[in-house]
Amino acid sequence: MLVYFGVMYLHWGKGCIRLYQEQGSQPERHDYQPRAVVLLSLRGHDPFLVNCLEGLLNQEYPEYAVKIIVDHVDDPAFPFVNQYLETHRHPHCQVSVLESRSVNCGLKNQSLLQGLSEVSEDVDVVAWLDADVVPHRTWLRDLVQPLQDESVGVASGIRWYAPREANVGTLVRYIWNSAAVIQMLAMDIVWGGSIAVSSRIFRNPRLAESWSKMMWEDTCLNSLATQLDQKVVFVPAVTMVNEESTSLKSCFQFMTRQLMNVRFYHSRWLFICGLGLLSAVAEMILIAELGLFLNQGNLLWLGIILSVVAFASGSVGYVVYRLDCQIRALLAQRGVNVERLPLSTVLVLIPTLLVYCAALLAARRTNHIHWRGVIYHATAPFEIQIVHYEPYQIAAKSIEQTGQSHSSII
Template sequence: DDSYEFVAQIDADTIAHPTWLRELATALQDESVGAATGNRWYMPDRLSWGALVRYAWNAAAVVQMYCYRIAWGGTLAVKTKVFRETDVLDKWSHAFCEDTMLFAVLKRAGLRVAFVPSLMMVNREDCDIHGFFYWVRRQMLTARLYHPAWPAVVGHGLITTLGPVATLALACFGVVNQDNSALAWSVAGLLVYQLGVVAMMPPMEWAVRRIVRHRSEPVNWLSAWGMVKVLLAIPLTQSVYATALASALWLTRVDWRNATYDVRGSWKIRLHEYRPYQPVESERNTLSL
């Protein structure tokens, strides 16, 4: 139907504010834009280790998604002319996800993905370490299958993982061999690196809080003890992420929302098993995967 100019979608666990659709539509007024997107930001009500690890990882992921123009399906609008003038519908019918591939599809059509800063959408749900691992592994799988910046994602993961590991190895070498110089330099290097990672987060948190506060949503989720826990969660985040990234490199079968899929290639996704949803009573009914 040519009377519709775009199609918008939102995740079931995302709460849209009153101007959500208008903000997407405004971004699409630019003729060079084929799709407009926001991104997720976590402000969990419960400061569990899993939730804080996910918060720390996502803070870094938001930067990468912006730089690589990776769309987020949780808040996404696509111009209908994209459906008419490209093969995106055919690709969606054979793909594992709908959002990550948009960068390549739009680029071939001379269009781009526009990020809308005011559409940072808050998720306040909890998760555990186990759930985070499988969730972030799926995120890496979609990048592997559909985004040309996948080698850069892997390179970044190697640098952020092997750097601290190599520094720790040098520190152990210094202790074993009583080499105070090696020990001092390695500890100093590790501290500088970790402080650099930590320093990135407050400005981003402050910027998102300004956006969320403007929508009259609560933002004071992080207590003083919570800030300490975030600092402690960063090394854990790096470890779990490295493991998930390594696993995603060769992943050929994945579970997602009560279904198991065989991944034989970017456009060769097959349903292996489907398990109908069964409600489970739980005191922690805000757990998010």
């Protein structure tokens, strides 16, 4: 099983690395600049929100509008954004509050649906990003380029973590995401943190119909694009770096939410889950047997097991290292220098494996999701219900301390 796992990652990794190499070898093309609208959904004041706004409002793009949809009038992000815009005006930036609230889909979906409903007929592309994304000056131009091909309906950026701090939770998230990115690129799992869709997608009524009943907005775009004979394309130039740190608990909750998204809305969930669980369990068993044979002095089996574990771990490590080098080179072209993590990061490989296994199991059985003061009851992909809502409060901890059970993820 581990040998198969290693071979798969080498195969997937080859395609990922080629994607970045082709990006670097081709001359930059920014000739396609359709009229675009960028949506930013806000709930709470993210640490990098000011950086996000600064980058978003200063794009090297001729005709684009920005629509910021804040969850509630009492949300701390609302006065912050308005105050920011007083000193950093943008001719086509509109701030609004979520007007109609549904209990049958995620809050981000509701904000995006409101933004889409206000898009004029002359708009050709709609993009959106998360508040923890810091867009570079050519972010929008880079993102929309693939959409000039009429067979492409979705252009997705890529999430990459480059943490400044090296605590356990942050390192586990970095290692897991690095390996997950390879699967995402191989299986067309798009990332809603930086994404653009053509009018062939966002004007189709199936999109609004789906979003109005779903928890998340991004992973489902692959199946929708397939139904409409459209392709999904990943844009290496829109590899967005996140430098935030996190705790181990928050990392586990984040991983579980990501895996729940795949479980609900991606056709290859069973393959992803099975491959992850079987590979992790197999590696843990082999590591245990490694200690047993070492104690017995059985050098033959000791060598065999060491070879298998080294091949599987080395395959993933090699691909991640090559991908990391490609991404660092890309970031250097933007003038962004990211420090390498210490060699001691390898000591977190086993904890990452354990947390990943736990997150996979949790994603299979979880039906309650807690996120920023909101509790969702999610029993099926299109059976979503908000069972508790309150405006976001920075210091509010009460709701996170209630309703927690074995089937809940915050």
